[in-house]
Amino acid sequence: MSEQAAMMMSDSAKDAVMHMAAMTPSPPPSMSMSPAKPKLDLTLYLVTSSSLLPPGATLESHIEAAIKGGVTIVQLREKNLDTAPFIALGKRVHSITKKYGVPLLINDRVDVALAVGCEGAHIGWDDMEYTTARNILGPTAIIGLSVSNLTQASLAASTTTDYIGIGPVFPTRTKPDASTPLYPSGVRQILGLIHSKRPELPSVAIGSINATNLQAVLYKSRPTEGLPLAGVAVVSAIISSTDPESAASGLLSLYKSPAPWAPPPPSQSTAFTHFYLPLILDKVVTIIRSIKEHKPLVHHITNAVVKNFSANVTLAIGGSPIMSDNFEEAADLAAIAPQSACLVNMGTSGPAERRLYALAIRENNKAGKPVVFDPVGAGATGMRKETVRWVLDECGYVDVIKGNEGEIRTVAGEGIRMKGVDSGAGGGIDELVKVVKGVAARERNVVVTTGVTDVLSDGSRTVLVSNGHPFQALVTGMGCALGSVLCAALAVNKDDKLMSCLAAVLLYNVAAERAVKRDGARGPGSFSVAFLDELYEIGEICARGEGGWLDSVKVEFM
Numbered sequence: 001m002s003e004q005a006a007m008m009m010s011d012s013a014k015d016a017v018m019h020m021a022a023m024t025p026s027p028p029p030s031m032s033m034s035p036a037k038p039k040l041d042l043t044l045y046l047v048t049s050s051s052l053l054p055p056g057a058t059l060e061s062h063i064e065a066a067i068k069g070g071v072t073i074v075q076l077r078e079k080n081l082d083t084a085p086f087i088a089l090g091k092r093v094h095s096i097t098k099k100y101g102v103p104l105l106i107n108d109r110v111d112v113a114l115a116v117g118c119e120g121a122h123i124g125w126d127d128m129e130y131t132t133a134r135n136i137l138g139p140t141a142i143i144g145l146s147v148s149n150l151t152q153a154s155l156a157a158s159t160t161t162d163y164i165g166i167g168p169v170f171p172t173r174t175k176p177d178a179s180t181p182l183y184p185s186g187v188r189q190i191l192g193l194i195h196s197k198r199p200e201l202p203s204v205a206i207g208s209i210n211a212t213n214l215q216a217v218l219y220k221s222r223p224t225e226g227l228p229l230a231g232v233a234v235v236s237a238i239i240s241s242t243d244p245e246s247a248a249s250g251l252l253s254l255y256k257s258p259a260p261w262a263p264p265p266p267s268q269s270t271a272f273t274h275f276y277l278p279l280i281l282d283k284v285v286t287i288i289r290s291i292k293e294h295k296p297l298v299h300h301i302t303n304a305v306v307k308n309f310s311a312n313v314t315l316a317i318g319g320s321p322i323m324s325d326n327f328e329e330a331a332d333l334a335a336i337a338p339q340s341a342c343l344v345n346m347g348t349s350g351p352a353e354r355r356l357y358a359l360a361i362r363e364n365n366k367a368g369k370p371v372v373f374d375p376v377g378a379g380a381t382g383m384r385k386e387t388v389r390w391v392l393d394e395c396g397y398v399d400v401i402k403g404n405e406g407e408i409r410t411v412a413g414e415g416i417r418m419k420g421v422d423s424g425a426g427g428g429i430d431e432l433v434k435v436v437k438g439v440a441a442r443e444r445n446v447v448v449t450t451g452v453t454d455v456l457s458d459g460s461r462t463v464l465v466s467n468g469h470p471f472q473a474l475v476t477g478m479g480c481a482l483g484s485v486l487c488a489a490l491a492v493n494k495d496d497k498l499m500s501c502l503a504a505v506l507l508y509n510v511a512a513e514r515a516v517k518r519d520g521a522r523g524p525g526s527f528s529v530a531f532l533d534e535l536y537e538i539g540e541i542c543a544r545g546e547g548g549w550l551d552s553v554k555v556e557f558m
């Protein structure tokens, strides 16, 4: 056993492995399980657990139905079977999987895999050490290793394992002794590390993956560089279903479809890859005009303090505000209008509101409608930090996070995530840009950070906007109502979300500058009225296709 592998195992497991290794000479070629390495397709990986079958179902019929539905590889994971019945079951299941050319692996038990003569085994950190398993099963067996953290990932990637199982992604009842959940952002970090060690090594994610979260797992875990997940492994999503064939085909079809919130591929998209200002400002005008034309519905789940102002801002730019905290209509509101978006502002949130956020995010994700998340006061209390973590890790996908510098630093920080972007404050604009870019790259979305200079980033492109007026900080709800404008812009332009956010921020901040120049705008009160007038006025100017109001923009592209 290698010293490295020994470090990672419990003492009893080490003793067992040492014993096995001493007893196990290098295998003669005849011990190889099949003459050639079977093709490995990890796309939809079924891991079994007989105890989770619905009443009356048999494991054999469930597995066969799931394969018909599209399962590409099966792992027999039976924790309570003695050796002889385990081998007998393995042989029965193998006769089914062989018919369909689907590889069968055995969980934990290399001896059972050998006796069954199936395609390989999956082993964890309490099981037989990898090299010993490889020696026993031979070079053509498929062997997978589990990893739950970066240390294990680094060690596993230094072996010749055929694939890695990363988990748990979410808390799961199926494996009570599972490690701390990684969430998609943790899976992404592990994929990045695997890429740095063995760029071609495929991985699957496991742990409470189901039809509701599969696309978010795939999308959010995709690293900037290197291989994305090669598949997802599920137990209960198929085994507990009364219709395993449909459960499998449903998961497969979600796996193969682009996430509803994914922007179109770059060739079709109007994304700005070159920062050519006149073209960008042209697009800004088009987006604002389009809000007036299409009157997008903005479903506000927001705090009581800012509802009235947010509704007025939405109306002033030509949108249709709905302020609804009603569970019963969240799904309808996501689906009802061809162009809509949802604002989740956690200004005043308790347990009921948090359940509503989850529902609204899920429904808008399903309908392909953008979601803007405003983590108001994110760092103020433990409850708020946990709400932010929960929204980002467990509620699906948010297209845009908008907050002030402190809020975005909290979103980036160690208190929220297993490991976050360095959130040290006070490093100036360059350091802030690094933080904002880091969050956007981690969440694969757009982050809008408001301040004297607003920082907008999608993780690769970053824009600084220095328009605006100090009166903005003196009007209640001014910060929150930017969320309404972001929603309206995203609702009418989903192709390039950074561009939509830029249009919203420019409209908002140039309107503020113009408002203080209006007659009678003497202080925050009259300013807020003049501001609404200017939002409206700029909309009218854009509707005429004019861009003169943009002469004063102060933008920098990075």
Ligand SMILES: Cc1ncc(COP(=O)(O)OP(=O)(O)O)c(N)n1
Pocket (backbone or CB within 6 Å): 045, 047, 075, 077, 107, 108, 122, 123, 124, 125, 127, 144, 145, 146, 147, 164, 165, 166, 167, 175, 204, 206, 233
């Ligand atoms: C595909 C896949 N990934 C991870 C695991 C977990 O295996 P392990 O760590 O051995 O834990 P148990 O499954 O034995 O509880 C897996 N089985 N499959």
Ligand SMILES: Cc1nc(C(=O)O)sc1CCOP(=O)(O)O
Pocket (backbone or CB within 6 Å): 047, 077, 146, 147, 148, 165, 166, 167, 168, 169, 172, 173, 174, 175, 178, 179, 206, 207, 208, 209, 233, 234, 235, 236, 237
């Ligand atoms: C078998 C297993 N391994 C895990 C890991 O984290 O390594 S989580 C897990 C259970 C997955 O079951 P379900 O899809 O029902 O949540």
